[in-house]
Amino acid sequence: MNDDQDSLDRVETARKIFAGPIAFLKSAPDLKFLPDPIVNEVAFAGRSNVGKSTLLNALTNRNGLARTSNTPGRTQELNFFDVGALEPGDVPLFRLVDMPGYGYAKAPKDVVRKWRFLINDYLRGRAVLKRTLVLIDSRHGIKDVDRDIMKMLDDAAVSYRIVMTKADKVKATELTAVTARTLEEIRKRPAAHPDVIATSSEGGLGIAELRAAVLEAVTD
Numbered sequence: 001m002n003d004d005q006d007s008l009d010r011v012e013t014a015r016k017i018f019a020g021p022i023a024f025l026k027s028a029p030d031l032k033f034l035p036d037p038i039v040n041e042v043a044f045a046g047r048s049n050v051g052k053s054t055l056l057n058a059l060t061n062r063n064g065l066a067r068t069s070n071t072p073g074r075t076q077e078l079n080f081f082d083v084g085a086l087e088p089g090d091v092p093l094f095r096l097v098d099m100p101g102y103g104y105a106k107a108p109k110d111v112v113r114k115w116r117f118l119i120n121d122y123l124r125g126r127a128v129l130k131r132t133l134v135l136i137d138s139r140h141g142i143k144d145v146d147r148d149i150m151k152m153l154d155d156a157a158v159s160y161r162i163v164m165t166k167a168d169k170v171k172a173t174e175l176t177a178v179t180a181r182t183l184e185e186i187r188k189r190p191a192a193h194p195d196v197i198a199t200s201s202e203g204g205l206g207i208a209e210l211r212a213a214v215l216e217a218v219t220d
Contacts (some may be wrong), residue, residue, distance in 0.1 A: 007212070014211035017093065020084055022060045025095070027077040031121055035080055037128040040218040041095045043078075045119075046135030047103035047145050049166040051201060055135065056081075057097055058201040059210060066098050076115055077102045078122060094218040097129075103145030119149075124156045131193075131217035132160040133210075138167045138198065141178045142185055154191045159217075161193035162186060163210060168200035 028034050046052045053066035064082065075102060084093030099122075100115055123129065133154055136142055142150075142162075153160045162182055167175055179196055186192040197213060199206035 005160065010212045011208050014215040015208065017084055018060055018211050021086055022062065022065065022083050022096075023085065023088075024065065025080040027079050029077045030031075030118065031125075034078070034122070034126075035095070037126065039092055039094050039128065040130045041080075041097050041126065041128050042214050042217050043097040043099050043122075043129060043132045044135065045099045045132050045149055045160075046101060046165070047137075048101035049144070050101070050135045051138050052098065052101060052109075052135050053164070054201045055165055055199060056096065056198075058204070058207055060096075060215075076111060076118075077159045078118070081185065083170050094214075096214070099132075101210055102149060103143070120152060120156075123152060123158050130160060131214075132158055133163050134160050135163050136182065138164045138170050138175055139176055141181055148176075150186075150189060150192070154189055157191055159191055159193065161213065162196045164196060164198040164207075167198040167205050170204045215219060 018106070025035060026033070034151075034181070044052055044056060056066035057063055079098040081096040081098070082092035083096060085091065099119060102115065102119075123132070134146065135150060136146060150160065164175070164179060164182070170178070175198060179198060182196050183194075186196070187194070197206050197210050199210055201207075
């Protein structure tokens with residue numbers, strides 16, 4: 001009963017925090033542009049077209065916080081958002097980091113190379129990064145490009161958690177099956193959180209749980 005109440009309390013606390021002030025801080029195309037590491041961070045990673053920006057907007061209940069693009073692979077910067085800063089210049093409670101989408105086949109090789117260096121260096125060297133949320137399309141499950149980023153996180157000993165997107169686009173039986181396959185695969189990975197969160201940006205499925213998971217990552 002206490003565990004259930006603690007869970008409900010965390011969900012409600014997270015709801016209030018995400019209903020409060022959230023603002024874009026800056027874009028970092030290179031490590032030298034990263035903001036000072038003064039608060040904990042949670043990063044969002046996923047291949048192009050996985051619905052990352054849409055999920056970030058649903059998470060924060062703001063339609064235009066993270067810009068969605070019709071051109072996959074276009075964004076090649078780390079975008080930082082302050083959560084809980086009441087006034088400009090205030091220290092936020094924590095930060096969300098929108099990482100550039102990966103796995104876009106038509107991206108030029110030099111762009112892909114730059115992306116890998118930026119992401120690898122950020123993941124390995126960012127002490128305030130408490131968790132990376134790896135977004136997986138429920139319709140497709142884990143692909144090799146996802147395994148690449150998961151290996152990068154495993155090698156860097158950065159804790160990550162799988163978040164299934166677009167859960168409303170598949171039948172319940174298919175969602176159960178792809179979730180089971182995902183859970184089986186991540187059991188073998190040293191830095192993976194043992195649980196998976198299924199979400200739908202349109203229907204709101206899993207959004208409250210995801211907010212609580214972000215709060216858990218930055219406070220525990």
